[in-house]
Amino acid sequence: MTKDPYALAELTRESTIGGDGTDIARDVPVIDLSDFETRKAEIAEALWEAATGSGFFQVTNHGIPEAEIEAAFDTAWDFFNLPQEVKATVAMPKGVNAGWEFKAQVRPSTGTPDNKESYQITLPKMDGLWPAETALPGFRDRALRFERLNWELGMRILSCFALKLGFDEDFFTRAHDRASPQYQSTLRLLHYMSMEEAKPEDFTFWRAGAHSDFDCLTILHQKEGEGGLQVCPGKDAESGAWTEVPPKAGHITCNIGDMLMRWSDDQLQSTLHRVRMPREGEYMGRRLSLPFFCQANRDVLMEGPLGKYPPMTAGDYLDMRIKANFARKG
Numbered sequence: 001m002t003k004d005p006y007a008l009a010e011l012t013r014e015s016t017i018g019g020d021g022t023d024i025a026r027d028v029p030v031i032d033l034s035d036f037e038t039r040k041a042e043i044a045e046a047l048w049e050a051a052t053g054s055g056f057f058q059v060t061n062h063g064i065p066e067a068e069i070e071a072a073f074d075t076a077w078d079f080f081n082l083p084q085e086v087k088a089t090v091a092m093p094k095g096v097n098a099g100w101e102f103k104a105q106v107r108p109s110t111g112t113p114d115n116k117e118s119y120q121i122t123l124p125k126m127d128g129l130w131p132a133e134t135a136l137p138g139f140r141d142r143a144l145r146f147e148r149l150n151w152e153l154g155m156r157i158l159s160c161f162a163l164k165l166g167f168d169e170d171f172f173t174r175a176h177d178r179a180s181p182q183y184q185s186t187l188r189l190l191h192y193m194s195m196e197e198a199k200p201e202d203f204t205f206w207r208a209g210a211h212s213d214f215d216c217l218t219i220l221h222q223k224e225g226e227g228g229l230q231v232c233p234g235k236d237a238e239s240g241a242w243t244e245v246p247p248k249a250g251h252i253t254c255n256i257g258d259m260l261m262r263w264s265d266d267q268l269q270s271t272l273h274r275v276r277m278p279r280e281g282e283y284m285g286r287r288l289s290l291p292f293f294c295q296a297n298r299d300v301l302m303e304g305p306l307g308k309y310p311p312m313t314a315g316d317y318l319d320m321r322i323k324a325n326f327a328r329k330g
């Protein structure tokens with residue numbers, strides 16, 4: 001093993017964990033967000049416990065109507081179902097976190113491209129990256145509506161972490177101001193291609209190689225029956241023991257990302273996760289998922305309450321994280 005070639009501890013951890021590993025059952029905490037305003041203190045306690053423990057949890061009674069989530073999956077499929085040449089008109093420009101990409105994301109953990117296509121919506125970056133209204137009528141409005149619903153849920157959850165960290169409760173809402181040109185939160189539509197016609201060697205790839213997210217908080221919608229997500233909590237990363245998180249209607253899966261881990265002086269834990277290929281006897285069809293990444297605006301200064309790290313803007317942090325990812329040599 002060569003010496004640590006990475007600038008960031010979070011990336012070093014990620015790069016060492018690309019193998020199959022083993023399966024292990026762990027509890028994924030489920031937190032009921034009903035009566036949010038009146039139960040806020042209790043909910044904040046439960047979220048804190050989950051996020052300082054494994055960093056992975058699910059929320060129920062989260063306020064996003066099931067019909068909206070189902071409609072968003074339909075909208076995502078309408079997009080992926082477009083001919084490749086139409087999707088190519090909204091291809092992700094280099095260095096921009098918006099638009100369409102196909103089998104392009106290489107994870108440091110695996111060194112191979114994830115077997116997926118994705119379309120990312122980052123509000124200030126969308127000029128020329130929406131499909132033509134004639135190609136997909138209503139797509140933009142539907143996608144924006146879902147982006148907003150996810151932002152609202154993200155801000156509710158983050159307001160609980162703000163209180164526990166000693167900030168005022170709107171601290172992270174200001175830091176993720178949707179109206180700002182510095183906004184960099186992202187809704188991602190993901191399509192993992194069907195493996196029904198795949199060759200045995202295709203199964204050696206990953207749908208999504210092991211990684212931790214760069215953001216503060218990820219809100220992940222999965223579809224029941226389309227499993228494969230596995231997590232390995234930070235404190236157990238050495239173990240290489242992975243836990244399935246089966247999609248369940250009414251449950252939204254959430255995880256802490258590296259940005260909030262740093263911002264909280266490592267009190268909140270970002271968690272390694274991945275999407276494995278289906279195994280023999282399992283559903284082999286396509287898999288869709290819809291993550292929303294709460295990433296603080298570029299100009300926001302991240303300054304932890306305990307002062308563990310030097311202050312840094314969220315923009316600089318993300319640039320550093322992305323650069324470290326691409327600096328990796330296989």
Ligand SMILES: O=C(O)CCC(=O)C(=O)O
Pocket residue numbers: 188190208213220222229273274275288289290291
């Ligand atoms: O598709 C999933 O279930 C997870 C996706 C993911 O981890 C990501 O895009 O960061």
Ligand SMILES: [Fe+2]
Pocket residue numbers: 211212213218273
């Ligand atoms: Fe992720």
